[in-house]
Amino acid sequence: MARVIKQRPMNWIERLYIFECLRGLFTTLKHAARGLFRYETLPTISYPEGQPEIRHTYRAKHRLMLRPDGTPRCVACGMCAAACPAHCIFIEATQSDDPRIEKRVMRFDIDHLTCVFCGLCAEACPVDALRMDTKKIVFEHRTREEFVAHMSDLMDWDPKDYPEDAQSQMAPGGTKNKQALETWGMEVK
Amino acid sequence: MDIIESKTWIEWVITIAKFAFCFVPVLYILLLIPMERRGAGFMQDRQGPNRSYIKIPYFGKIRLFGYVQNMCDGTKLFFKEMFAPAGVNKVLYYVAPAIPFAIVFLSPCVIPWFGPMVFDWGDKAVRIPGSIIDSDVGVLLLMGFSSLSAFGAILAGWASKSKYTFLGALRTSSMTISYEVCLGLSLMGILLLAGSFNLTDIVSWQENHVWGIVAQPVAFFCFLIASIAETGRAPFDVAEGEPELVAGYHTEYGAMQFGLFYMGEYSHICINSFLIATLFLGGYAVPFVTTETMQAHMGGSLAILCGILAFLALAFLHMLHRYSKKLAATQQTHRFEVLQEYKLYKICGWAAVVVFVVLGACAWFLFNPANMAINGFAIGSFATALGTALIHLLVLVVKSVMFCWVWIWVRWTLPRFRYDHVMHLGWKIILNIALINLVVTAVIAKLVGGN
Numbered sequence: 001m002a003r004v005i006k007q008r009p010m011n012w013i014e015r016l017y018i019f020e021c022l023r024g025l026f027t028t029l030k031h032a033a034r035g036l037f038r039y040e041t042l043p044t045i046s047y048p049e050g051q052p053e054i055r056h057t058y059r060a061k062h063r064l065m066l067r068p069d070g071t072p073r074c075v076a077c078g079m080c081a082a083a084c085p086a087h088c089i090f091i092e093a094t095q096s097d098d099p100r101i102e103k104r105v106m107r108f109d110i111d112h113l114t115c116v117f118c119g120l121c122a123e124a125c126p127v128d129a130l131r132m133d134t135k136k137i138v139f140e141h142r143t144r145e146e147f148v149a150h151m152s153d154l155m156d157w158d159p160k161d162y163p164e165d166a167q168s169q170m171a172p173g174g175t176k177n178k179q180a181l182e183t184w185g186m187e188v189k
Numbered sequence: 190m191d192i193i194e195s196k197t198w199i200e201w202v203i204t205i206a207k208f209a210f211c212f213v214p215v216l217y218i219l220l221l222i223p224m225e226r227r228g229a230g231f232m233q234d235r236q237g238p239n240r241s242y243i244k245i246p247y248f249g250k251i252r253l254f255g256y257v258q259n260m261c262d263g264t265k266l267f268f269k270e271m272f273a274p275a276g277v278n279k280v281l282y283y284v285a286p287a288i289p290f291a292i293v294f295l296s297p298c299v300i301p302w303f304g305p306m307v308f309d310w311g312d313k314a315v316r317i318p319g320s321i322i323d324s325d326v327g328v329l330l331l332m333g334f335s336s337l338s339a340f341g342a343i344l345a346g347w348a349s350k351s352k353y354t355f356l357g358a359l360r361t362s363s364m365t366i367s368y369e370v371c372l373g374l375s376l377m378g379i380l381l382l383a384g385s386f387n388l389t390d391i392v393s394w395q396e397n398h399v400w401g402i403v404a405q406p407v408a409f410f411c412f413l414i415a416s417i418a419e420t421g422r423a424p425f426d427v428a429e430g431e432p433e434l435v436a437g438y439h440t441e442y443g444a445m446q447f448g449l450f451y452m453g454e455y456s457h458i459c460i461n462s463f464l465i466a467t468l469f470l471g472g473y474a475v476p477f478v479t480t481e482t483m484q485a486h487m488g489g490s491l492a493i494l495c496g497i498l499a500f501l502a503l504a505f506l507h508m509l510h511r512y513s514k515k516l517a518a519t520q521q522t523h524r525f526e527v528l529q530e531y532k533l534y535k536i537c538g539w540a541a542v543v544v545f546v547v548l549g550a551c552a553w554f555l556f557n558p559a560n561m562a563i564n565g566f567a568i569g570s571f572a573t574a575l576g577t578a579l580i581h582l583l584v585l586v587v588k589s590v591m592f593c594w595v596w597i598w599v600r601w602t603l604p605r606f607r608y609d610h611v612m613h614l615g616w617k618i619i620l621n622i623a624l625i626n627l628v629v630t631a632v633i634a635k636l637v638g639g640n
Binding site: 018021024025027028029031032034035036037039040042043044046048049050051 | 227228230231232233234235236237410508512515516519520521522523524598599601602603
């Protein structure tokens with residue numbers, strides 16, 4: 001249903017226009033003075049020298065979470081590939097060496113030229129193996145092939161970049177890795 | 190030979206040197222374009238163009254606060270191919286952009302850049318007027334020149350064989366005609382008070398009485414609005430309104446032909462702000478100080494001038510220091526090279542401060558016209574006149590730059606008028622206000638002045 005918005009009729013000062021002009025001029029003068037005297041408060045980021053601040057919830061480039069022994073957590077269930085609306089995840093499974101685990105992933109490719117960064121893959125993962133919190137938002141490569149991130153690329157991350165995240169600290173190199181490795185080793189026996 | 194011998198050589202030198210003032214509007218373009226671009230940026234909370242740089246070996250990058258961008262754009266325009274669309278009137282098409290730009294060199298001739306220089310040269314008393322042409326019809330000449338520049342737009346629009354340019358040209362011509370009337374009529378009040386068309390007389394009247402803006406505030410506003418409209422800038426840029434006419438009369442132009450229109454527009458702004466400053470803001474007159482007082486204390490005046498310049502240099506240094514501190518605290522990867530560039534500016538700024546302070550001290554303590562002589566030839570009064578002219582010129586430049594800023598400020602604040610609104614404003618409002626103002630001024634001048 002159409003809604004009628006009644007506008008307040010202008011009073012005679014406003015209809016004179018000149019005073020409203022002066023008000024507008026004062027506003028722009030304030031902004032100009034801000035630019036001149038408080039240049040650094042301007043909202044522009046001088047990219048690429050200055051980088052925008054990105055939160056860890058921002059859906060950026062993917063990474064594969066690691067077990068304490070350094071293997072990917074991925075069990076090659078294919079849920080992420082099934083959830084992906086852009087069909088950009090390619091998974092091949094193979095037999096796992098670990099008797100506790102049935103499958104391991106042999107090939108895990110994400111084509112970032114096709115990816116729409118919807119985050120459904122990370123949502124779909126039953127073992128929390130796939131995350132999108134790397135804060136890497138720039139993809140620049142020479143060829144189309146290089147835009148396809150392979151498993152080694154997705155596993156190449158440093159626990160020091162995720163100090164708040166306990167799960168990431170259990171990976172090799174993390175602060176909780178030793179403890180986690182003991183637990184992991186205990187379960188083998 | 191008689192005409193040469195009728196003047197001393199110093200008069201000839203100054204008279205010829207005054208022709209350099211013809212280039213002032215062109216120099217103002219160099220000032221106005223960065224002012225417009227950065228000013229527009231700041232008003233919209235952007236940074237404005239600041240990325241171009243000149244790379245200096247063994248030093249780093251020089252950005253000149255974004256000024257290099259304007260050099261790049263100018264160079265680009267200069268080296269682009271000049272072309273003409275099929276079917277244009279070749280002669281008029283190529284001549285048209287030159288007209289507004291050529292007028293730029295004529296208009297400054299009648300503006301008084303400084304008060305008449307009066308000094309003794311040997312045993313002769315010399316008087317040199319501050320304008321290149323010290324004409325008794327100065328204002329009329331200036332108005333004539335500035336309305337001539339509309340020919341450029343009209344011819345360009347007609348010669349381009351395009352309906353957009355043609356409509357733009359029609360709009361320009363009608364706007365110029367309507368607002369010339371308002372311009373002339375709002376001018377009449379101050380002319381009536383000063384009793385002269387000579388710009389030097391008008392300025393000296395303002396110096397001795399009150400500034401035009403105080404005597405004629407209504408006329409000042411009418412004149413300001415009319416001259417903004419006459420330059421064809423926002424909010425009156427219906428002649429090149431992008432949503433309707435692509436780019437108006439210069440749609441079919443590119444490269445430096447477009448550049449000439451662009452520069453002509455900015456020089457027109459410059460001329461008009463000089464005119465407003467001269468007519469309504471006391472021209473070259475220093476506020477609250479008469480020329481006689483200034484000449485009696487020339488050393489002190491020059492010292493104060495140097496002090497103001499030194500203060501400005503210190504303010505610049507303060508801004509640099511403040512921004513360097515803020516920049517050093519960020520994580521931007523280019524901060525060190527920018528800081529190095531700022532270091533260079535800081536050295537220049539401190540050098541300027543030292544120079545100004547030393548010059549000011551010299552002027553304060555050493556300037557004594559009574560014993561200034563070269564080989565026994567007294568030049569004291571000449572030095573005083575030269576100092577007066579310098580101060581006058583700087584004062585006029587400051588006033589006009591202020592008005593140039595008004596042009597930019599208004600452009601980036603107010604939205605464009607609809608075409609019929611422009612005509613309504615011109616013919617039905619400003620013209621009437623100017624007429625009433627003229628009548629009231631005439632009556633009051635008759636009653637009070639009695640002449």
